[in-house]
Amino acid sequence: MKPSGPGRLHAATGPGAGANTVPGAVEPGQARRILIIANPTAGGFNARTLEEIAEKLRTGGHHVHIQLTRRAGEIGATCAGPTLKADVVVIAGGDGSINEAITGFGERADPPALAVVPFGTANVLAQELKLPFKPARIAEMILADRRKPLHYGLANGHPFVLMASAGVDAQVVHAIPLDLKRRFGKLAYVLTALKIAFSGRKGSDIEVLTQGETIRCRLAVITNGKCYGGPFVICPEAAVTEPGLHLVALRRDDIAASLWAGIALALGRIHKARNVITRPVSHAEIRSSAPVAAQIDGDPFGMTPLVVEAVQNTVPIIVPRP
Numbered sequence: 001m002k003p004s005g006p007g008r009l010h011a012a013t014g015p016g017a018g019a020n021t022v023p024g025a026v027e028p029g030q031a032r033r034i035l036i037i038a039n040p041t042a043g044g045f046n047a048r049t050l051e052e053i054a055e056k057l058r059t060g061g062h063h064v065h066i067q068l069t070r071r072a073g074e075i076g077a078t079c080a081g082p083t084l085k086a087d088v089v090v091i092a093g094g095d096g097s098i099n100e101a102i103t104g105f106g107e108r109a110d111p112p113a114l115a116v117v118p119f120g121t122a123n124v125l126a127q128e129l130k131l132p133f134k135p136a137r138i139a140e141m142i143l144a145d146r147r148k149p150l151h152y153g154l155a156n157g158h159p160f161v162l163m164a165s166a167g168v169d170a171q172v173v174h175a176i177p178l179d180l181k182r183r184f185g186k187l188a189y190v191l192t193a194l195k196i197a198f199s200g201r202k203g204s205d206i207e208v209l210t211q212g213e214t215i216r217c218r219l220a221v222i223t224n225g226k227c228y229g230g231p232f233v234i235c236p237e238a239a240v241t242e243p244g245l246h247l248v249a250l251r252r253d254d255i256a257a258s259l260w261a262g263i264a265l266a267l268g269r270i271h272k273a274r275n276v277i278t279r280p281v282s283h284a285e286i287r288s289s290a291p292v293a294a295q296i297d298g299d300p301f302g303m304t305p306l307v308v309e310a311v312q313n314t315v316p317i318i319v320p321r322p
């Protein structure tokens, strides 16, 4: 797909020729190799934004290369590949692109630092980390190089940074047409959810087996972070930069219960809703008598069963100043 944003994009290497006048500029010996991997199909992709960031980083004295992906899977392959020689990998894309990078880094003993240019439709990680959206601010953040450990979980052995879930939310993720998502952004999720809700959906009962307990529900979300679906807080105790996963389970998912859950989520009170069960979890098995749609980090992830576990591994991620 062609880049949708304005501006001509060219990949280039080498530190900027200009004087080091930007905050965070380094001496030549400290120049970092910064690889920007951009998904041109991500919602909100803008080539000019990338050029502006790259230019500021070069002016800061760093070696910058931009790689535009040509297919799904390329980010993961680049991040896992033996030829990756970068001190910082900047992912310009949404949560699915970030997931690919983490999955690729999972193959490495000593992964480079990760930074994010928040394109994407929902980009929950950007909300979670309060990442800047303006090119100059993003470049400043990368130059300042303030790092935190990014924790992640595994679902059936596959990394997820934000959440793994089974139930109606995953059914929406499976059903959403790509052209609708590109045209309407987040509204496409609402439209698809309404279509599913009013189509006479029956859904299935789900069991979550965790720490010797069996929790019966209709929607099971295991979250690594506090945000869900954008800036909405699903679990105030969770943070992607702290260890620990949390279960947020909905006992009922009929239209009325789902509507209440949506309102409670929008108000940041879903964890207190009567229909909701929450638990910290380190290991959970999600199963159902009939297969139920599953998703991780906003992308389809087959059907139940899911085995979800916390891991010790982390990836250093560049975050803004508090």
Ligand SMILES: Nc1ncnc2c1ncn2[C@@H]1O[C@H](COP(=O)(O)OP(=O)(O)OP(=O)(O)O)[C@@H](O)[C@H]1O
Pocket: 001, 038, 039, 040, 041, 042, 043, 069, 070, 071, 072, 073, 074, 075, 092, 093, 094, 095, 096, 097, 098, 100, 119, 120, 121, 122, 123, 124, 297, 298, 299
């Ligand atoms: N060149 C490409 N062509 C097609 N798909 C791609 C390409 N590069 C990456 N992808 C895939 O596109 C998927 C979705 O992209 P991404 O998550 O970046 O954007 P989004 O779907 O708009 O945002 P979000 O996940 O935040 O809603 C990713 O899972 C990634 O694997």
